[in-house]
């Protein structure tokens with residue numbers, strides 16, 4: 001579904017050159033939920049922007065369903081951390097969610113049905129007429145998720161989407177995203193700096209090295225699809241996987257790289 005092959009990205013300009021990503025390769029299958037963790041500044045956001053077609057890569061390829069990504073591809077939606085900046089403050093919640101459907105060329109009745117369903121799925125049916133600034137941070141992020149879901153993407157990219165909400169809301173939003181993933185059968189690539197979150201959410205966790213970034217290890221998560229904030233997080237499998245990912249991130253911070261990487 002999503003193939004990243006030999007991706008490289010170097011930022012050039014203002015007399016300096018930063019090699020953010022070096023020879024990054026991984027594959028995400030149709031309907032998979034894959035998390036990405038790594039040290040701060042490793043290039044996680046850069047990677048996601050290259051995949052979303054928002055940033056030109058310097059080398060290698062990103063392919064979605066066999067088609068090379070050269071700009072924002074149809075069938076992909078992105079949810080960013082800064083919900084405050086990703087919603088249009090002058091539009092109501094309903095209009096915000098509707099916007100990409102208009103761009104998709106859907107008719108009025110179809111748009112209304114999809115917006116209603118998406119808002120209901122994130123528990124915001126009663127807030128359709130409100131403006132984003134009248135909602136809490138967690139509610140605004142749910143609007144951003146509803147907008148992505150209404151678009152019916154095949155691939156959903158999420159860049160630290162819950163970093164700015166409180167712990168209680170974060171747990172609710174984690175379960176919401178997992179529920180939507182299971183119900184809709186979409187493919188999810190989820191960037192987070194929170195190791196526990198990556199293990200709780202993902203079927204696999206890609207641990208990135210320090211800059212210039214390569215994949216340090218692709219860690220399978222041996223947890224059942226039915227997850228529960230208390231039960232899952234206190235299970236032995238969760239703790240063991242979490243500890244392994246934690247150690248890998250520590251290794252990455254110390255500059256550890258896979259043997260074959262340059």
Ligand SMILES: Nc1ncnc2c1ncn2[C@@H]1O[C@H](COP(=O)(O)OP(=O)(O)OP(=O)(O)O)[C@@H](O)[C@H]1O
Nearest residue numbers: 011018020039040041042043044045046047193211
């Ligand atoms: N527009 C830019 N111009 C130059 N360098 C950049 C630019 N954007 C990012 N970088 C550099 O690329 C590297 C990777 O940045 P990126 O934001 O992708 O990392 P990250 O893993 O998402 O970090 P964090 O976890 O702290 O959010 C950093 O060294 C950063 O300084």
